[in-house]
Amino acid sequence: MQMQLNIQPALLLTLQLSFLLSFSAFAQSEKPNIIYILSDDQSWTDYGFMGHPHIETPNIDQLAADGLTFTRGYVTAPLCSPSLASIITGLYPYQHGITGNDPEFTFEKPRYQTDWQEARSRLYKDYLEEFQKHPTVPQLLQKLGYVSFQSGKWWGGHWKEGGFTDGMTHGDPTRGGRHGDEGLKIGREGMEPIFEFMDKAIADNDPFFVWYAPFLPHSPHTPPDSLLNKYLPKAPTKAVAAYWAMCEWLDITVGQLLDKVEQEGLTENTLVVFVTDNGWIQDPERPNRYAPGSKQDPQDMGIRTPIIYKWPGKITPRMETEHLTSSIDMVPTTLAAVGMDPLPEMQGINVMDRKALARRKRIYSMDFSHDMVAVDQPEKTLESRMIISGTWKLIAPGPANTNTSEIQLYDILQDPMEQQNLAEANPKVVKQLLASLDGWWPGDGR
Incomplete structure (x- = not known):
């Protein structure tokens, strides 16, 4: 009898521990991984699923078919730095303080040289300090145990300054740090840094957030020869062919990233969001240059973008051609997906809420000068x-x-x-x- 009494508490403790471990694993699996895919300088028209007659984007087309796809999406500004700052904070540029790419200042030597970079960095400090007053997506998710990875375009200094737990961008102006530096290699030089991060997160059983903002199709338009030769016969000029080829190059890397998610068995528990930072019309005669009415301009070719949300089993796929959405909605939607409320200052909505979509009657955007003169x-x-x-x-x-x-x-x-x-x-x-x-x-x- 005594032996039986000694065994039962031990067995009960074992069962309790087993239940707790199982519950913990279940709870962990319920936290979706989050992946932001951010195209860089691409018009809303320049995808297969948006009707472009020549540009082939089969992977993004499939993402659009599998997700909630807004064809009438907009960004908060037609310039990358303020637009991306909105995407990571859920705030408009006038709220987070980043309204342009660089501070305005007079410098005797040409832009982008090392001494100019250092001078810029000193002046940019005030803007960065204002920006860092506002929580970013990785900082908010970290409260729930998420790890996060920065890659590609990033204007916020070192990746740590954006609240990421890992990343690529160092932000050192003496080594070319301005808008991504080492991070700009992602996609163009392979996907291994992201894959290595994912592997570690999976091994550690950590939910993760990935910021994939490749320098694609952004200039310089230097696509692989196979892609350039594919578009040369179809395009009016070589400059246009090169840009079209860059759009497909982006698509190829998106396919590689989504294939990795699928191979690891994470598709069902991963929210993927796709957007572009601002638009682009390729100047037909000048390689690597945009035409008026696109980037840095308030026209739709500067601020409109398809926005896609894919989360199998949680978001019903549909092509949303009526309701408006904005990149300002990405953070509230992400927070809703993990069970968090948006911060009071956030003006976006959770796009998974159909009633909220139906109530929305208007969205806003803004266009500032390339250079900023006063943070306040x-x-x-x-x-x-x-x-x-x-x-x-x-x-x-x-x-x-x-x-x-x-x-x-x-x-x-x-x-x-x-x-x-x-x-x-x-x-x-x-x-x-x-x-x-x-x-x-x-x-x-x-």
Whole structure:
């Protein structure tokens, strides 16, 4: 009898430990891995699934078919640094303080040399300190035990300064640190750094977050010869062919990343989000150069992008052509996926919430000068504010707009290339949309 009494508590303890371990493993498996795939300088039209007649993007096409795909997605700014800062914080540029790529300053020597980089870094410190007041996605996820990896484009200094637990970018201006440095090798020179990080996370049973922001299709447009030769017969010029080939090169690397997820058996428990940082129209005569009306401009070719959310079993695949979305929604959606509430200052929505999507009537974007002049006065470099509501898009010029003081209004569905300004013929619409813009952010320092 005594032996039986001694065995039962031991057996009970064993069963309890077994249950706790099983529950812990179950809870762990319920935390989805998160992967952000960020295209760099690509028009919303330049994918197979978006109808481009020549560019082939079979892997992104499949991602779009398997996910919730918004064809009317927008970023918060048509320039990479403020756009990416919004994607990692869930805040608009006027909130997080990064409105341009570089501080404005006079320097005798050409840009991007080492001494210019060092001078820039000293001036950028104020902007970086303001930016770092706001939690980033990896910092928020780390509270739940996530590990995270930075690769590709990154303007926030060393990867540690962005809250990542691992990464590639060192941010040292004496070694070319500005917008990604070593991180810009990802994709162009293989995917091993990400795969090694994933392998370790899997071995340690850690949920993970991956920031994959390759320098693709960003210039320099130096695709493999096989891709360039594929597009030369189809393109009007070699410059265009090279850009088209870069778009497919990006797609190939996306396929490699998603194949890795599939091979590791992680597809069902991984939320993949795809977006581009800003648009691009390839100048047909000048290699590696963009044409007006795209990057750094408020037109749709500068701020529109497809945005894709794939999470098998949790997000029903569908092509969403009606409802609007913004990159500002990525963080609230990510937090909802892991059971966290958005921070009070976040203005985006959880796109998995259909009621929230239906309630949304408008989204916003903004365009600033390339160089910033005051971290606490973003309006000084504000060139345009944009609002999209239903079929309408309004562009309101800001204090720093030297090109025009004219308000522009477009029926963006009928006129996606924004050729016919309808502001004069629709004064009531202009008044309503301007009132909405001013209620959101006046753009004048108030």
